Amino acid sequence: MFPIRSSILHEKSQLQELNSRLESYLNRVRQLEEENRWLVREIQQARSEGRTERNKACEEEIKQMRWKLKELAKEKTKTEMQRQSLWQEVMELQALCNTEQTARKGILQELSEQEKVHQIEERTNAALEEYIFQLQSEYQILEAEHEQAKLEMTEEIRRAPQTIVAQCCNVALVEQGVENYAALFSEMWGETFEMYKSKIEELEFIVQQGRGRSEDLEKEKILLVREIEALKKELRDQNDLQKRLEDDFLIVQEKQDMDVGEYQRAIELLNDEKQHLESIIDQNLKEQQQLMQMKMGLSLEVATYRALLEAEKNQQLETQDHLQKFRPEIGRA
Numbered sequence: 001m002f003p004i005r006s007s008i009l010h011e012k013s014q015l016q017e018l019n020s021r022l023e024s025y026l027n028r029v030r031q032l033e034e035e036n037r038w039l040v041r042e043i044q045q046a047r048s049e050g051r052t053e054r055n056k057a058c059e060e061e062i063k064q065m066r067w068k069l070k071e072l073a074k075e076k077t078k079t080e081m082q083r084q085s086l087w088q089e090v091m092e093l094q095a096l097c098n099t100e101q102t103a104r105k106g107i108l109q110e111l112s113e114q115e116k117v118h119q120i121e122e123r124t125n126a127a128l129e130e131y132i133f134q135l136q137s138e139y140q141i142l143e144a145e146h147e148q149a150k151l152e153m154t155e156e157i158r159r160a161p162q163t164i165v166a167q168c169c170n171v172a173l174v175e176q177g178v179e180n181y182a183a184l185f186s187e188m189w190g191e192t193f194e195m196y197k198s199k200i201e202e203l204e205f206i207v208q209q210g211r212g213r214s215e216d217l218e219k220e221k222i223l224l225v226r227e228i229e230a231l232k233k234e235l236r237d238q239n240d241l242q243k244r245l246e247d248d249f250l251i252v253q254e255k256q257d258m259d260v261g262e263y264q265r266a267i268e269l270l271n272d273e274k275q276h277l278e279s280i281i282d283q284n285l286k287e288q289q290q291l292m293q294m295k296m297g298l299s300l301e302v303a304t305y306r307a308l309l310e311a312e313k314n315q316q317l318e319t320q321d322h323l324q325k326f327r328p329e330i331g332r333a
Contacts, residue, residue: 028298036295040288043064065267071259079252086245093238100231111224124137 032295032298036291039291061270062094064268065263065270068263072256072263076256081255083249086249090242090245093242097235097238100235104228104231107224107228111221114221118221
């Protein structure tokens with residue numbers, strides 16, 4: 001009787017120990033499940049809040065960056081078109097400058113030729129004036145000789161003897177010859193005078209015409225010089241405008257390059273932050289997987305303990321049945 005009772009007590013103590021251990025394991029399992037649920041909630045909350053907010057912020061910032069990049073691309077295209085337009089305008093200005101330089105060279109060449117013609121005409125006018133002065137001197141000499149001849153002829157006529165009657169006819173003839181000679185001489189002198197006068201008038205007309213042409217050439221020269229100065233000023237203005245346009249284009253291009261560099265750096269920072277968030281999310285997923293594995297291990301351990309408890313319970317029931325079978329025999333004894 002005593003060995004059976006001691007064995008029963010021993011089994012009972014083992015069952016109580018197993019029950020206490022099972023209860024502690026169950027409490028531990030409940031605690032771990034509670035911690036697991038809490039961790040799952042924290043992870044989901046962190047994922048839903050942190051990732052959602054950060055992702056939204058990142059996506060919004062990325063959208064803004066993309067929009068800015070598109071705007072920059074549009075602005076770059078517009079700037080490129082403006083650059084092409086400015087370059088075309090510069091080429092047109094260059095062609096205009098070349099044309100104006102060619103015209104200027106032609107004008108300068110024509111001006112040089114006209115200057116040469118003007119110098120030739122001045123020399124010709126000087127020679128004509130000298131020739132006119134020479135003709136006037138010859139005319140004055142001829143006129144003086146004519147007057148001297150008339151005076152001498154008159155004096156000879158006055159000195160002729162008046163007392164010789166016999167020579168009256170001869171004197172009359174002489175006087176008539178003298179008059180004829182004087183008339184002929186006067187006629188010849190008049191023709192020579194008219195010839196020299198017409199020649200002098202012709203030369204004076206040529207000189208006046210040369211002077212008028214010289215004045216016209218001088219006026220044309222002044223106009224050409226003014227036109228050349230205006231072309232020079234316009235060329236300088238065009239060069240200044242071209243330089244200003246090139247400087248403005250370089251400033252816009254440098255600013256655009258700086259903006260593109262800043263946006264590229266901002267996009268790189270956002271990509272780094274995105275990768276950091278992805279690494280955090282991956283780490284949280286790994287921790288969640290580890291917790292799930294731990295939960296599965298605990299579930300297996302609980303199932304094992306439950307199986308052990310079931311086996312012990314079955315063994316206890318068999319022991320109780322065995323004791324119930326032996327109790328009548330003990331009562332009989």
